[in-house]
Amino acid sequence: MQQILSTLYIATPGEGFTDITSKINQWIITNKIIKGILVLSVQHTSCSLTINENADPRVLEDLSSFIKALVPEEGISHQGGSIEHVPYQHSEEGADDMPAHIKTSLTCTSLSLSIENCRLVLGTWQAIYLWEHRQIKHSRKIFLHAIGEVQENNRLPKT
Amino acid sequence: MQQILSTLYIATPGEGFTDITSKINQWIITNKIIKGILVLSVQHTSCSLTINENADPRVLEDLSSFIKALVPEEGISHQGGSIEHVPYQHSEEGADDMPAHIKTSLTCTSLSLSIENCRLVLGTWQAIYLWEHRQIKHSRKIFLHAIGEVQENNRLPKT
Amino acid sequence: MQQILSTLYIATPGEGFTDITSKINQWIITNKIIKGILVLSVQHTSCSLTINENADPRVLEDLSSFIKALVPEEGISHQGGSIEHVPYQHSEEGADDMPAHIKTSLTCTSLSLSIENCRLVLGTWQAIYLWEHRQIKHSRKIFLHAIGEVQENNRLPKT
Numbered sequence: 001m002q003q004i005l006s007t008l009y010i011a012t013p014g015e016g017f018t019d020i021t022s023k024i025n026q027w028i029i030t031n032k033i034i035k036g037i038l039v040l041s042v043q044h045t046s047c048s049l050t051i052n053e054n055a056d057p058r059v060l061e062d063l064s065s066f067i068k069a070l071v072p073e074e075g076i077s078h079q080g081g082s083i084e085h086v087p088y089q090h091s092e093e094g095a096d097d098m099p100a101h102i103k104t105s106l107t108c109t110s111l112s113l114s115i116e117n118c119r120l121v122l123g124t125w126q127a128i129y130l131w132e133h134r135q136i137k138h139s140r141k142i143f144l145h146a147i148g149e150v151q152e153n154n155r156l157p158k159t
Numbered sequence: 160m161q162q163i164l165s166t167l168y169i170a171t172p173g174e175g176f177t178d179i180t181s182k183i184n185q186w187i188i189t190n191k192i193i194k195g196i197l198v199l200s201v202q203h204t205s206c207s208l209t210i211n212e213n214a215d216p217r218v219l220e221d222l223s224s225f226i227k228a229l230v231p232e233e234g235i236s237h238q239g240g241s242i243e244h245v246p247y248q249h250s251e252e253g254a255d256d257m258p259a260h261i262k263t264s265l266t267c268t269s270l271s272l273s274i275e276n277c278r279l280v281l282g283t284w285q286a287i288y289l290w291e292h293r294q295i296k297h298s299r300k301i302f303l304h305a306i307g308e309v310q311e312n313n314r315l316p317k318t
Numbered sequence: 319m320q321q322i323l324s325t326l327y328i329a330t331p332g333e334g335f336t337d338i339t340s341k342i343n344q345w346i347i348t349n350k351i352i353k354g355i356l357v358l359s360v361q362h363t364s365c366s367l368t369i370n371e372n373a374d375p376r377v378l379e380d381l382s383s384f385i386k387a388l389v390p391e392e393g394i395s396h397q398g399g400s401i402e403h404v405p406y407q408h409s410e411e412g413a414d415d416m417p418a419h420i421k422t423s424l425t426c427t428s429l430s431l432s433i434e435n436c437r438l439v440l441g442t443w444q445a446i447y448l449w450e451h452r453q454i455k456h457s458r459k460i461f462l463h464a465i466g467e468v469q470e471n472n473r474l475p476k477t
Binding site: 001035036037039050051052053056058059061062063065066069070072077079082083106107108111112113114116121122123125126147148149 | 160162164196198200201202203204229230235236237238239240241242245247248249257260261263264265267268269270271300302304306
């Protein structure tokens with residue numbers, strides 16, 4: 001049993017989803033991790049990780065529209081008889097910053113996954129996305145940490 | 160330290176909760192996992208995993224009602240002065256499909272838990288639920304992956 | 319590779335956030351865990367774990383205000399033309415109890431993190447919070463479970 005640690009840098013184009021599934025599978029193959037547990041942890045508080053559909057891109061568009069309506073930039077929606085928007089207190093870093101922190105806490109910062117046969121164990125329609133919640137592009141760090149069996153054949157060359 | 164991997168199939172009755180706690184504890188006992196970390200990952204994008212109360216079934220009914228109101232089938236709720244529902248773009252797979260994808264991203268697809276003394280380490284009132292977000296029944300796959308100590312006495316019979 | 323298990327007790331002052339980052343880092347140092355995976359699992363169904371900003375305390379205040387507006391004590395918000403609040407069925411344990419269960423399922427009960435160089439691998443602005451969802455103070459249990467490399471020098475004194 002071994003541990004493999006690494007940092008993955010993702011350049012996001014601004015608000016939306018970046019599919020990181022193939023990058024992670026490539027990392028698993030490069031490191032020859034046959035079987036193990038993988039922990040992904042995003043090192044920021046205004047983007048998150050989510051697993052969702054990899055087929056119809058409109059799923060991601062609807063997901064994005066939904067969370068923007070749920071966590072509006074205008075502030076917190078108090079719903080009595082009518083709707084009242086109370087502005088966020090934390091506003092110096094931009095109108096999209098506090099909504100980004102809220103979206104982060106409503107989704108996931110860390111994910112645990114399985115590796116079997118040198119691949120992530122995912123369903124047919126699943127992809128892992130880095131979900132950027134800020135409007136403009138960012139460079140994001142995801143820490144990868146696997147514990148498991150690593151193929152050793154390179155270290156034991158045949159004689 | 161060993162790894163035990165398995166797939167658990169759950170037949171859901173449609174929208175709602177299936178308590179999988181005892182099935183997982185039984186799997187731990189069958190595999191004699193004394194102490195370890197367990198990763199559960201659901202292999203779908205329209206159901207999820209959640210840990211919540213195991214006592215009053217009305218907690219689950221309220222939870223179900225809440226999320227149906229939060230993520231309505233009519234579409235995304237934009238809340239200006241009044242409420243406007245904009246239909247989802249992804250609609251071909253049924254009115255409950257896009258809401259199911261959203262509910263999945265608002266809850267958890269993977270869970271990490273502890274095993275000690277051949278049992279899940281859970282609080283008195285906690286149960287692990289597979290949360291089906293589609294209206295009709297489905298067969299769902301959950302991948303179980305434990306890393307830890309396994310009782311070896313069967314392999315070392317006393318002489 | 320070793321396993322270290324422990325229970326952390328946190329006294330919460332009532333609804334809000336308790337930063338547990340330094341307590342966990344101290345536990346890692348005390349147990350000399352050089353490199354490993356750490357699973358945190360809260361043993362309750364009315365508080366949760368979240369990672370969010372550690373700098374401006376107004377981020378936490380806004381986060382708290384947001385989730386209270388999202389999951390109101392008055393009941394489930396059905397949004398047709400106007401808003402209708404339907405009371406929760408599970409109400410015997412106090413007006414804040416069912417909202418607390420819902421908030422738990424919308425956030426995280428378990429977290430997986432990485433340890434490297436005897437420290438949690440977190441971003442500059444990240445802290446781990448126990449998020450109390452009940453109004454009054456509680457004593458909360460968090461289970462800590464690490465798998466990884468432990469420094470052994472105490473067991474092998476120099477001669």
